[in-house]
Amino acid sequence: MDINAVNALSYEDFLEIFGNVIEKCPIIPAAIWIHRPFTGLADIEAHISDFIDSLPESGKEGILRCHPDLAGRELQSGALTQDSQEEQRAAGFTDLQPAEVSRMRSLNSEYKERFGFPFVICARLNTRQDIMRELLQRLGNDRAAERARAIGEVKKICALRLRNLVLSDSANKL
Numbered sequence: 001m002d003i004n005a006v007n008a009l010s011y012e013d014f015l016e017i018f019g020n021v022i023e024k025c026p027i028i029p030a031a032i033w034i035h036r037p038f039t040g041l042a043d044i045e046a047h048i049s050d051f052i053d054s055l056p057e058s059g060k061e062g063i064l065r066c067h068p069d070l071a072g073r074e075l076q077s078g079a080l081t082q083d084s085q086e087e088q089r090a091a092g093f094t095d096l097q098p099a100e101v102s103r104m105r106s107l108n109s110e111y112k113e114r115f116g117f118p119f120v121i122c123a124r125l126n127t128r129q130d131i132m133r134e135l136l137q138r139l140g141n142d143r144a145a146e147r148a149r150a151i152g153e154v155k156k157i158c159a160l161r162l163r164n165l166v167l168s169d170s171a172n173k174l
Protein backbone atom coordinates (compact mmCIF):
# COMPACT_ATOMS: atom_id res chain seq x y z
CA MET A 1 0.00 0.00 0.00
CA ASP A 2 1.66 3.25 -1.06
CA ILE A 3 1.44 6.49 0.87
CA ASN A 4 -1.27 7.86 -1.48
CA ALA A 5 -3.47 4.89 -0.55
CA VAL A 6 -2.82 5.61 3.14
CA ASN A 7 -3.77 9.26 2.65
CA ALA A 8 -6.96 8.27 0.83
CA LEU A 9 -8.18 6.11 3.74
CA SER A 10 -11.22 7.19 5.73
CA TYR A 11 -10.54 7.77 9.41
CA GLU A 12 -12.27 4.46 10.26
CA ASP A 13 -10.18 2.49 7.75
CA PHE A 14 -6.99 4.27 8.86
CA LEU A 15 -7.68 3.26 12.45
CA GLU A 16 -8.68 -0.27 11.41
CA ILE A 17 -5.27 -0.72 9.80
CA PHE A 18 -2.97 1.39 12.00
CA GLY A 19 -4.80 1.27 15.35
CA ASN A 20 -2.28 -1.01 17.06
CA VAL A 21 1.04 0.35 15.81
CA ILE A 22 1.61 1.30 19.42
CA GLU A 23 0.41 -1.62 21.49
CA LYS A 24 -3.18 -1.03 22.74
CA CYS A 25 -2.88 2.74 22.23
CA PRO A 26 -5.26 3.58 19.34
CA ILE A 27 -5.43 7.16 20.60
CA ILE A 28 -1.99 7.75 19.05
CA PRO A 29 -2.85 6.92 15.41
CA ALA A 30 -6.27 8.52 16.03
CA ALA A 31 -4.48 11.72 17.04
CA ILE A 32 -1.93 11.86 14.22
CA TRP A 33 -4.51 11.14 11.51
CA ILE A 34 -5.12 14.91 11.47
CA HIS A 35 -1.66 15.43 9.96
CA ARG A 36 -2.45 13.72 6.65
CA PRO A 37 -1.61 13.85 3.82
CA PHE A 38 1.55 12.12 5.02
CA THR A 39 4.62 12.48 2.83
CA GLY A 40 5.73 8.90 3.58
CA LEU A 41 6.23 6.23 6.22
CA ALA A 42 8.90 8.34 7.94
CA ASP A 43 6.40 11.20 8.21
CA ILE A 44 3.86 8.98 10.00
CA GLU A 45 6.62 7.74 12.30
CA ALA A 46 7.74 11.32 13.02
CA HIS A 47 4.21 12.44 13.96
CA ILE A 48 3.81 9.41 16.25
CA SER A 49 7.18 10.11 17.83
CA ASP A 50 6.36 13.79 18.35
CA PHE A 51 3.01 12.92 19.90
CA ILE A 52 4.65 10.48 22.36
CA ASP A 53 7.45 12.95 23.17
CA SER A 54 4.85 15.66 23.91
CA LEU A 55 3.24 13.52 26.65
CA PRO A 56 3.96 14.07 30.33
CA GLU A 57 5.99 11.32 32.02
CA SER A 58 2.76 9.77 33.31
CA GLY A 59 1.51 9.46 29.71
CA LYS A 60 4.73 7.79 28.58
CA GLU A 61 4.54 5.36 31.47
CA GLY A 62 0.91 4.69 30.52
CA ILE A 63 2.03 3.64 27.04
CA LEU A 64 4.61 1.28 28.59
CA ARG A 65 1.95 -0.23 30.87
CA CYS A 66 -0.13 -1.10 27.79
CA HIS A 67 2.59 -3.55 26.72
CA PRO A 68 2.26 -7.22 27.68
CA ASP A 69 5.19 -8.84 29.44
CA LEU A 70 7.51 -10.96 27.33
CA ALA A 71 6.77 -14.61 28.07
CA GLY A 72 4.12 -13.39 30.50
CA ARG A 73 0.60 -14.43 31.44
CA GLU A 74 -0.96 -13.07 28.25
CA LEU A 75 1.37 -15.23 26.18
CA GLN A 76 0.60 -18.30 28.28
CA SER A 77 -3.15 -17.71 28.09
CA GLY A 78 -3.21 -16.77 24.39
CA ALA A 79 -4.45 -13.25 25.21
CA LEU A 80 -1.79 -11.38 23.21
CA THR A 81 -2.68 -9.16 20.26
CA GLN A 82 -1.69 -10.72 16.93
CA ASP A 83 1.19 -8.23 16.58
CA SER A 84 2.58 -9.06 19.98
CA GLN A 85 2.06 -12.81 19.51
CA GLU A 86 4.08 -12.73 16.26
CA GLU A 87 6.83 -10.58 17.83
CA GLN A 88 7.16 -12.78 20.89
CA ARG A 89 7.22 -15.89 18.71
CA ALA A 90 9.93 -14.33 16.50
CA ALA A 91 12.13 -13.77 19.56
CA GLY A 92 11.61 -17.38 20.67
CA PHE A 93 9.35 -16.77 23.68
CA THR A 94 6.68 -19.22 22.59
CA ASP A 95 8.88 -22.26 23.19
CA LEU A 96 10.62 -21.50 26.47
CA GLN A 97 11.43 -24.23 28.97
CA PRO A 98 9.47 -23.91 32.26
CA ALA A 99 12.65 -22.75 34.03
CA GLU A 100 13.11 -19.95 31.45
CA VAL A 101 9.46 -18.91 31.84
CA SER A 102 9.83 -18.54 35.60
CA ARG A 103 13.16 -16.72 35.14
CA MET A 104 11.44 -14.18 32.82
CA ARG A 105 8.53 -13.93 35.26
CA SER A 106 10.77 -13.06 38.20
CA LEU A 107 12.95 -10.65 36.17
CA ASN A 108 9.85 -8.91 34.79
CA SER A 109 8.35 -8.52 38.25
CA GLU A 110 11.66 -7.31 39.70
CA TYR A 111 11.83 -4.71 36.92
CA LYS A 112 8.18 -3.66 37.42
CA GLU A 113 8.75 -3.43 41.16
CA ARG A 114 11.69 -1.09 40.59
CA PHE A 115 10.30 1.14 37.85
CA GLY A 116 6.51 0.93 38.13
CA PHE A 117 6.13 0.00 34.45
CA PRO A 118 6.94 -3.19 32.51
CA PHE A 119 10.19 -3.97 30.74
CA VAL A 120 9.70 -3.17 27.05
CA ILE A 121 12.06 -4.06 24.23
CA CYS A 122 11.63 -4.51 20.48
CA ALA A 123 11.47 -8.30 20.40
CA ARG A 124 11.95 -8.58 16.63
CA LEU A 125 15.39 -6.99 16.88
CA ASN A 126 16.67 -9.25 19.65
CA THR A 127 17.11 -12.91 20.50
CA ARG A 128 15.68 -14.07 23.80
CA GLN A 129 19.26 -14.26 25.12
CA ASP A 130 19.83 -10.58 24.15
CA ILE A 131 16.55 -9.69 25.86
CA MET A 132 17.36 -11.39 29.16
CA ARG A 133 20.80 -9.74 29.12
CA GLU A 134 19.23 -6.33 28.38
CA LEU A 135 16.67 -6.82 31.13
CA LEU A 136 19.39 -7.53 33.70
CA GLN A 137 21.52 -4.63 32.47
CA ARG A 138 18.67 -2.10 32.36
CA LEU A 139 17.62 -2.95 35.91
CA GLY A 140 20.60 -0.82 36.89
CA ASN A 141 19.30 2.32 35.15
CA ASP A 142 17.65 5.20 36.98
CA ARG A 143 13.93 5.67 36.34
CA ALA A 144 14.15 8.62 33.93
CA ALA A 145 16.86 7.00 31.82
CA GLU A 146 14.96 3.70 31.77
CA ARG A 147 11.67 5.38 30.81
CA ALA A 148 13.40 7.08 27.88
CA ARG A 149 15.07 3.85 26.83
CA ALA A 150 11.78 1.92 26.98
CA ILE A 151 9.97 4.60 24.95
CA GLY A 152 12.75 4.28 22.39
CA GLU A 153 11.96 0.57 22.17
CA VAL A 154 8.24 1.33 21.74
CA LYS A 155 9.16 3.51 18.75
CA LYS A 156 11.23 0.69 17.22
CA ILE A 157 8.29 -1.72 17.63
CA CYS A 158 6.05 0.89 15.99
CA ALA A 159 8.45 1.42 13.06
CA LEU A 160 8.51 -2.33 12.31
CA ARG A 161 4.72 -2.63 12.63
CA LEU A 162 4.24 0.32 10.25
CA ARG A 163 6.61 -1.16 7.66
CA ASN A 164 4.87 -4.51 7.95
CA LEU A 165 1.46 -2.88 7.39
CA VAL A 166 2.39 -0.57 4.52
CA LEU A 167 4.70 -2.96 2.67
CA SER A 168 2.39 -5.96 3.19
CA ASP A 169 -0.33 -4.10 1.30
CA SER A 170 -2.74 -4.34 4.21
CA ALA A 171 -5.38 -2.41 2.23
CA ASN A 172 -6.43 -5.86 1.03
CA LYS A 173 -7.41 -6.65 4.61
CA LEU A 174 -10.34 -4.19 4.36
Ligand SMILES: NC(=O)NC1=NC(=O)NC1=O
Nearest residue numbers: 084087119120121122123
Ligand atom coordinates in the same frame (compact mmCIF):
# COMPACT_ATOMS: atom_id res chain seq x y z
N1 LIG B 1 7.20 -6.12 27.03
C1 LIG B 1 7.53 -6.13 25.72
O1 LIG B 1 8.62 -5.72 25.33
N2 LIG B 1 6.58 -6.62 24.87
C2 LIG B 1 6.79 -6.69 23.51
N3 LIG B 1 7.83 -6.30 22.79
C3 LIG B 1 7.58 -6.57 21.46
O2 LIG B 1 8.31 -6.37 20.52
N4 LIG B 1 6.35 -7.15 21.36
C4 LIG B 1 5.82 -7.26 22.62
O3 LIG B 1 4.74 -7.76 22.97
